[in-house]
Amino acid sequence: MDLPRSRAANERLHRVIPGGAHTYAKGEDQYPEHLAPVISHGRGAHVWDVDGNEYVEYGSGLRSVSLGHAHPRVTEAVRREIERGSNFARPSIVEAEAAERFLENVPTSDMVKFTKNGSDATTAGVRLARAVTGRPLVALCADHAFFSTDDWFIGTTAMAAGIPGEITSLTVRFPYGDLAAAEALLQQHDGQIACLILEAATQQDPPDGYLAGLRDLAHRYGALLVFDEMITGFRFSEHGAQGLFGVTPDLSTFGKALGNGFAVSALAGRREFMELGGLRDPRDRVFLLSTTHGAETHSLAAAMAVMDTYEAEDVTARLHALGARLAAGVREVAASHGVADHVVVRGRDSNLVFGTLDASGAPSQDYRTLFLRQLVTGGVLGPSFVVSAALTDADIDHTVEVVAAACVVYRKALDAGDPSPWLGGRPVKPVFRRKA
Template structure:
């Protein structure tokens, strides 16, 4: 596939003059992708996307995992079109909010009593932490160190290399702990348990959850009165329709949802039990305390996004979409493993994770960057994560096998004699 993008390059240059970094999400910026990636995308259909120069790619990240049914799914498109015709923004709560809340709590957030919708994951994560601080009267929070992104809020960004412009005080009250490390979590509670409002983590990413760790974490949170929060912004609608939380064997107090729940439209959600969620009712503050201003978003409940969510989760439930996606993922894992083995690089490059969410790992960053660069050059649009969906067909797998074979061969040459290192256009960078 040609890697020359004259139309895309010109348009991307214009965009960078108008939008900082040329992207509205840092994970979409040019420094987060191989140089062979198309500068801009023009359209998508199912698991295909096209760039501005007409090149077609298999999309293995589904719009940052926002499209679990693929791009422009007919059911989602029809639901959004119908919502647009009825009006999308009202000055009072709309019936669409009732239908969406009932559907989401019944189909996705099993066992939770209440939901608050917003527009992105940072909204709901920050809201969950605010709710935890209000409920406990405490200020410190602990986050899982291995999980890459929780929020644009100062409490999180202030702990990263990109902390410019943040206030240092919130970050000073943010603590870290390692995933599945029971000893470190016990030490965390020993040192800070009396002032720990919340513990937040993704229930699972690529490493399987340790049931002993999570049972102990649940016990420690209960004993210290700390709120346990699962961030399912990424993991939701992948492992199972009700999220990945059940894999841990324990229930959180609050759950944050995002990305895929809107079927490609912007939507996030915070769910939990009535005892906590009702504290977010500003009309009923706790005695002697000011009301909690939990989440207030003008567009948090726009009818188009809510309709897209209802259509997405209803379609997924009716068609057993997640089980089918797991099957596709198993086929993908099999063909990638075979190609890596045949190229003699299986010890240096491998797939990690679950069939529903796979990650390319390599012995060193440059080798991983080379693999991704050549896979994209051959038409498999992957930044490191393969997210199979029901939109991926045998044709997508065939194209991906060709792309992975090209990438594996390039890595094999680099490992054998160093040839291939010159293919790297720039040092590999860690995504923000």
């Protein structure tokens, strides 16, 4: 496969954009060498690169495009609203309509404030928790990959350059699923932790009683419980993980699928806390969220259209059904080619990822490179196996056929004891690393 126009476009991107992309997870280093297509356009579950190649796409927009690209209900809502103006000197009535519609969808919250990206929403939640409690420390779940681009989180990663250690020391960690460990952390920092923040679920559902137990622990020690629902919101349930598992946090953040690719995210929570960022509370005010473009009318129109579509078309159920079909197919062909212990599918059916393991069963970037190379050359753009509702059975069947061919190569590499002849260049790299 030759991608001359994509290679040239990647060079253009690197000349003017640090990293060659506006999101590190979309970087050229996340794909096999010379096989990082630059996208021209997309429709439904398919995208086309600037070289004219067509792909079945997974993980669309880092899980944000759950309905498929250019979904007609969403694009029509945006088209109608954008012709009426997008940003004014005072709030648009669309802001009230979108907030009311969101709170219908997430009835566990009393108030909501919209912004443009997930990092701003989670950081606002952390700031609010600190203001409510008067405490400095944030406890985040160590087993969850990403919360924010802001210092309180990024300072805990390998890419901590530019962040003072004094800030990093204000973040502590707890493991997922272990109430005893969480209580030990709360005891160790008694009276200092403002909040516990975590994704309610990722690749596995929470152990029975864990989320309710964590909420009780947080409240017993005077902290707030914050759910990061950027991924779980809508994709696990249209009411979020809090609706699916029946546990209400104090604050929660939503994004990604909320706008089907349009920029909108949300901080939601209990009125007694959210009003600290308002004009009708006598306590010291919190500069909660105040963004010039936070309430662009067309993005809020997109969010309302997304919520209506999820309800009208039972989208969450469709995502689970498509994912189940894909997972079953991948596992079947992996087993038939003797690599079931090395090409593995994990996660809830609506939010699948794949693992690429070496001969000893350890995660391998080399084998991931081999696998991704076979996917891309087979017409599948799949940094994960996260499905969109626009996929068809034919798309799934094609993907499974490509995976089957990849498993043949994978088996050869395992038998040879060295995947390097099949990499085509340098291996793909993890996002969080100290040196480029």
